[in-house]
Amino acid sequence: MDIFLQQLINGLTVGSLYALVALGYTMVYGVMKLINFAHGDLVALSAFAGLTIYVEIFGEGKNSLFVVLSVFVITALIIAFVGVLLERLAYRPLRTAPRLSAVVSALGASLVIQNSIMLIWGPNMKIFPSNLFPSTIWTLHGVVFTFTQVMIMGISALLMVGLYIFINKTKMGTAIRATAIDQDAAKLMGINVNRVIMTIFIIGSALGAVAGLFIGINYRGITFDMGWMYGLNAFVAAIMGGIGNIPGAMLGGILLGLFNAMISGYISSEWAETFTFVLLVVILIFRPTGILGETIAEKV
Amino acid sequence: MKRRLLKLATSIVATSALVASLNAADVIKIGVQAPITGKYANEGQSIDNGVKLVVAQYNANGGVLGKKLEVISCDDEGVAQKAAICARKLVNAGVLAVIGSYTSGATEAAQTTYYRNGVLQTSDGTSDSLTKHKYWTFFRNSFPNSAEAEFTAKYFVNVKHYKRIAIISDYSSYATGLADATVKALKKLNGNIIYRGKIKSGTQNFTAVLTKIKSMNPDVIYFSGYYNDGGLLRAQQIQLGIKADFVGGDSNDNPDFMKLAGSSAKGTYLINVPTPDILPYDIAKKFLKDYKAKYGMMPASIWTLLNIDGLRAILHGIKETKSTNTKKISNYLHTLKNFPGITGPITFRSDGERIGGGYMTYEVQGDNSYKIVYK
Numbered sequence: 170m171d172i173f174l175q176q177l178i179n180g181l182t183v184g185s186l187y188a189l190v191a192l193g194y195t196m197v198y199g200v201m202k203l204i205n206f207a208h209g210d211l212v213a214l215s216a217f218a219g220l221t222i223y224v225e226i227f228g229e230g231k232n233s234l235f236v237v238l239s240v241f242v243i244t245a246l247i248i249a250f251v252g253v254l255l256e257r258l259a260y261r262p263l264r265t266a267p268r269l270s271a272v273v274s275a276l277g278a279s280l281v282i283q284n285s286i287m288l289i290w291g292p293n294m295k296i297f298p299s300n301l302f303p304s305t306i307w308t309l310h311g312v313v314f315t316f317t318q319v320m321i322m323g324i325s326a327l328l329m330v331g332l333y334i335f336i337n338k339t340k341m342g343t344a345i346r347a348t349a350i351d352q353d354a355a356k357l358m359g360i361n362v363n364r365v366i367m368t369i370f371i372i373g374s375a376l377g378a379v380a381g382l383f384i385g386i387n388y389r390g391i392t393f394d395m396g397w398m399y400g401l402n403a404f405v406a407a408i409m410g411g412i413g414n415i416p417g418a419m420l421g422g423i424l425l426g427l428f429n430a431m432i433s434g435y436i437s438s439e440w441a442e443t444f445t446f447v448l449l450v451v452i453l454i455f456r457p458t459g460i461l462g463e464t465i466a467e468k469v
Numbered sequence: 470m471k472r473r474l475l476k477l478a479t480s481i482v483a484t485s486a487l488v489a490s491l492n493a494a495d496v497i498k499i500g501v502q503a504p505i506t507g508k509y510a511n512e513g514q515s516i517d518n519g520v521k522l523v524v525a526q527y528n529a530n531g532g533v534l535g536k537k538l539e540v541i542s543c544d545d546e547g548v549a550q551k552a553a554i555c556a557r558k559l560v561n562a563g564v565l566a567v568i569g570s571y572t573s574g575a576t577e578a579a580q581t582t583y584y585r586n587g588v589l590q591t592s593d594g595t596s597d598s599l600t601k602h603k604y605w606t607f608f609r610n611s612f613p614n615s616a617e618a619e620f621t622a623k624y625f626v627n628v629k630h631y632k633r634i635a636i637i638s639d640y641s642s643y644a645t646g647l648a649d650a651t652v653k654a655l656k657k658l659n660g661n662i663i664y665r666g667k668i669k670s671g672t673q674n675f676t677a678v679l680t681k682i683k684s685m686n687p688d689v690i691y692f693s694g695y696y697n698d699g700g701l702l703r704a705q706q707i708q709l710g711i712k713a714d715f716v717g718g719d720s721n722d723n724p725d726f727m728k729l730a731g732s733s734a735k736g737t738y739l740i741n742v743p744t745p746d747i748l749p750y751d752i753a754k755k756f757l758k759d760y761k762a763k764y765g766m767m768p769a770s771i772w773t774l775l776n777i778d779g780l781r782a783i784l785h786g787i788k789e790t791k792s793t794n795t796k797k798i799s800n801y802l803h804t805l806k807n808f809p810g811i812t813g814p815i816t817f818r819s820d821g822e823r824i825g826g827g828y829m830t831y832e833v834q835g836d837n838s839y840k841i842v843y844k
Contacts, residue, residue, distance in 0.1 A: 172680060172681075172683070172684045175676075175680045175683075175709070176677060176680055179674070179676035179677050179680060180677070182674075182676075183674045183676075287506065291510075292505070292506030292507060292510040293510045293511050293514075294508070294510075294511070294697055294725060296725070296728045296729060299731035299732060304732070306708065306710070308710065313708065313709050313710050315708055384673070388673040388674065388701060389701070389704070389728075389729055389731070390673070390697060390700070390701060390725075390729050392508065392671075394507075395671070395673075398671065398672070429677065430676070430677040430680075431677075433677035433678055433681065434677045434678075434680055434681045435681075437666070438666050438667065438668060438677065438678040438681070439666065439667050441677070442669065
């Protein structure tokens, strides 16, 4: 039983990270019907930017709540800015162009960001200091969980609840939902679509930035090309939950993490990825719009 | 006018071709195929730097056979597909010999191209399959997996008396080869293997596999892959409270392993040939001093030095045969006995295998230094 619970914790940790990244994909898709392939690379960029901010501004070894919080906030702001820039330069000019042009532009943007990371920080693996978060470890009935894991799960959950409230209860949230349903009609109703899209990119990128920092803090080693792997998994999670659907992305991310952990724990680690994708296919056969895709009519 | 232009063009082409051929006669080109970017960049850059250093030293002494040496580097990122492209590129550039690559997979992907074009190749790849083709162009400058596997098995069963052994590798041809060879050697000594699994390199999250291993109560976890995964495996093992020893194969011997593992690095065992700093030979000390002086740091690991030995053997071959005919050089290298190398005497078997090689087990100390615990 404790092994099962341990795998549950393992799965929830990585699942929360996937969910945070998946939100970026799903929100952009919901509003713009565009798959933002560069999103994964923004996640990688945030890990590198966060590390530099921490080391250069605050200095290694400092780990007070204020320092850690500032690193998160500054990094999220920077990545949000890059996200907006990305939309301005790579997507806005192509908004009326055929869908394929936008996809190619997204792939191009992904390569630009990835190679920029490599040129700025070099091709070598960079390593996060181990003391950013306290290395406290709790053991409960044989189940081990670390402070970092608790933070990842807790903060991700908080952010997701916050986002859910924002989308459903605020004026801007209503505007986002309206734009997702019909951009032209939203415009006619006096909604500033450009501002809605900018908001989407700010929120999506900032959530990705938090995920990137968590990846750096938890796994410590970061490489310029790691965005691709997290991006792919999160993209799968977004599709699994129903792309364009916010609770769907959260559910998809967490399910993907759990599937992976359970399959490598109980069947075989070699087959974990294969089985996960088989599962994705099965889900799409029975629910072509993803797990939550049909139950909620409105996208986003 | 047109005709005159044509004449001009042909004369330019002719002179440039002449200049090119003159140049070609004046220099001996040495290729470097290494993962200069990507996951193993740390090792690849070190190999590239090392080769450039040695070549500069030779050139300062007048080159070889009165010709200057020129280095042409190609980045294979440790990826087989890129390695095949590099092989073509280096062959087309007209290199006489290629140093590299670092990974067995990338080496194997390029091997046949070099063989078909008569280009000498020396690699530190330890996968046993590298010498199975018996290509006359290939020389291994390290020692094969099977030698390391036998040492590891002996250490586990006869010295440590481990009763429950878990073995993990990644999917690379090197790591699976080493893990399989270790399993074979352990079975010969009646070692009890309770788990043999694979992880996908670069996945970062290994907690699921480790939790599964935890439920099996192992005495030891042996990882045959590379340092960028090994350091994380060790850190996550400690995090999950798995009491077993952690033993890493030769490719875990890299400073980044310690950085990734952090405070968990202490107590890890690593199995490899002697580390650069404990090599007793004067030429080794001189090489390390020169490298430090030029690049401001030590080579990434022993792999750089092994590759440099391959390079030195080939250059020695060119000098002794007074020829740039690769077949002649190869024949000479196959008869070479105990050529004094940085990493010990060099002798090649007819299939290009380097003979000899002493392994050691190191225990990582609190300050990340190594203590030899068994040799």
